[in-house]
Amino acid sequence: MVASTEPSGTVVAREAGDGVRARNLARLLRRVHLEGPQSRAQLTASTGLNRSTVADLVAELVTDGWAIERDPDPVGRVGRPSPVVEASPQTVVIAVNPEVDAVEIAAVDLARRIAVRERIDAKLPSADEVTALVADVVSRWSKGALSGSRIVGIGVAVPGLVRQAAGLVRNAPHLGWVDEPLAASIAAATGLPVSVGNDASLGALAEHLFGAARGAGDVVYLNGGPSGIGGGIIVQGSAVGGVGGYAGEFGQNRVRGTESVLEDEVSRARLLDALGLVSADDAALAEAIARSASEAVRAECQRQRGILAQALADAVNILNPAVVVLGGFLAVLAALDPEAFSAEVASLAMAENGEGLRILPASLAADRLLLGAAEVTFSAVGVI
Missing domain, CATH: 1.10.10.10 (Winged helix-like DNA-binding domain superfamily/Winged helix DNA-binding domain)
Known part of the structure; x- marks a missing residue:
C-alpha cells in the first residue's frame, strides 16, 4: 500500500x-x-x-x-x-515532543529535513494543552509555511510509558499524565492520523537508522533529559518494545547500595546544583563543567560517571550490543574522558560481552526525537 x-x-x-x-x-x-x-x-x-x-x-x-x-x-x-x-520534501509529518518546560513541534519531510519548527514554552503542559497547541500549529502552518505541502500524519514523542498500538500514555510521571488517550485526542482535533511513542525509544530508532548507530543491528540507547533517563533497545535491526511497549526504562533500575533509581542518582538537576546553575542546555552544561575548578563539581561528575558505567555494564551483559549510544547530559558526562569511561564500562562487564563494544554520543542532537516520531508515523500511515 x-x-x-x-x-x-x-x-x-x-x-x-x-x-x-x-x-x-x-x-x-x-x-x-x-x-x-x-x-x-x-x-x-x-x-x-x-x-x-x-x-x-x-x-x-x-x-x-x-x-x-x-x-x-x-x-x-x-x-x-x-x-x-x-x-519528496513536500510530504511531511508533524513531529511533537512535549517536555516539562516546553512543547517542541516540527514539520519533518520525507527527505528527513526539518522544514519548520517551533518551541512553545509551557510549564508542565497537560495532555489537553498539548492537543490544543498541536491543533493550532497545524492550522497555522497549513495556511502558511506548509501551504504547498502534504501533511500525512502527526507523531508524538512522550517522556513516559506509552502503549504505542493504542496511542495511550499510561504514565508520564514528570508531566503528571496518567492514562491519557493522546493519539485519539490529537486525531479528533486535527483530522490527521496520530502515532505516539516513548521519546527514548523513538530516539533509539532515529540513531539506529540515521545517526551514530547506523549500520549496527544491536544497539542500546540511553538519553538523559529534563524528564530523567529513558532508553531504547534495537536487537538484530528491530526495535524491542516488550509486551506492553514499555521496554527500555533503564532510568527506573535500582542503583546498587542505594534505595534510589538510576535517574535519581545520575541527574541533570544534581549537576546543575553542583554548578550553582538554575538551568542549562547540554552545550551550556558541558561548557560550565569544563570551566569549573570546583572540587565538588569534579566529584559529582565522577560519582555520576561511575554509577552510569555500572548501569551500562549491566545492560551490556544482558543484551550484548555492538553499540551503546548516549544522548543528552549522559553524553556530556561520558565526553569528559571518553576513553576512560569506555574502559570503565568494559571492566565492569563480562570480558566477552565487552569485546568490540563502542560507546558513542548521539549524533542527531535535538532532532533525534523529532526524526524518530516522524519515522514511526511515515511507517504507520503506509508511506514507507
Whole structure:
C-alpha cells in the first residue's frame, strides 16, 4: 500500500496497482527515504529490477508526489548521466515532543529535513494543552509555511510509558499524565492520523537508522533529559518494545547500595546544583563543567560517571550490543574522558560481552526525537 492524501489532508490507503508493483514502489521510496538521493542506475543495481521497470516506478512516484527527480550534480564524466531520485520534501509529518518546560513541534519531510519548527514554552503542559497547541500549529502552518505541502500524519514523542498500538500514555510521571488517550485526542482535533511513542525509544530508532548507530543491528540507547533517563533497545535491526511497549526504562533500575533509581542518582538537576546553575542546555552544561575548578563539581561528575558505567555494564551483559549510544547530559558526562569511561564500562562487564563494544554520543542532537516520531508515523500511515 502507498498512502495518498486527499485535499482535506486526511490520509487514505490506496492500492498502487497489483501487489508486486505496490511492493516495488514501496522499496524504491523507502530506499531514497533511508539512504538519501539515488540515481536511477543505483536503484536498478540495488533492487535487481531492470532499468525500464525502475524508470516506470519512479515516474509513478513522481507523478503521485512521493518523489522528485532532478539532473545529477556535474562530475565531469562523459555520457548521459542517470537522473537522481529524491524523496519528496513536500510530504511531511508533524513531529511533537512535549517536555516539562516546553512543547517542541516540527514539520519533518520525507527527505528527513526539518522544514519548520517551533518551541512553545509551557510549564508542565497537560495532555489537553498539548492537543490544543498541536491543533493550532497545524492550522497555522497549513495556511502558511506548509501551504504547498502534504501533511500525512502527526507523531508524538512522550517522556513516559506509552502503549504505542493504542496511542495511550499510561504514565508520564514528570508531566503528571496518567492514562491519557493522546493519539485519539490529537486525531479528533486535527483530522490527521496520530502515532505516539516513548521519546527514548523513538530516539533509539532515529540513531539506529540515521545517526551514530547506523549500520549496527544491536544497539542500546540511553538519553538523559529534563524528564530523567529513558532508553531504547534495537536487537538484530528491530526495535524491542516488550509486551506492553514499555521496554527500555533503564532510568527506573535500582542503583546498587542505594534505595534510589538510576535517574535519581545520575541527574541533570544534581549537576546543575553542583554548578550553582538554575538551568542549562547540554552545550551550556558541558561548557560550565569544563570551566569549573570546583572540587565538588569534579566529584559529582565522577560519582555520576561511575554509577552510569555500572548501569551500562549491566545492560551490556544482558543484551550484548555492538553499540551503546548516549544522548543528552549522559553524553556530556561520558565526553569528559571518553576513553576512560569506555574502559570503565568494559571492566565492569563480562570480558566477552565487552569485546568490540563502542560507546558513542548521539549524533542527531535535538532532532533525534523529532526524526524518530516522524519515522514511526511515515511507517504507520503506509508511506514507507
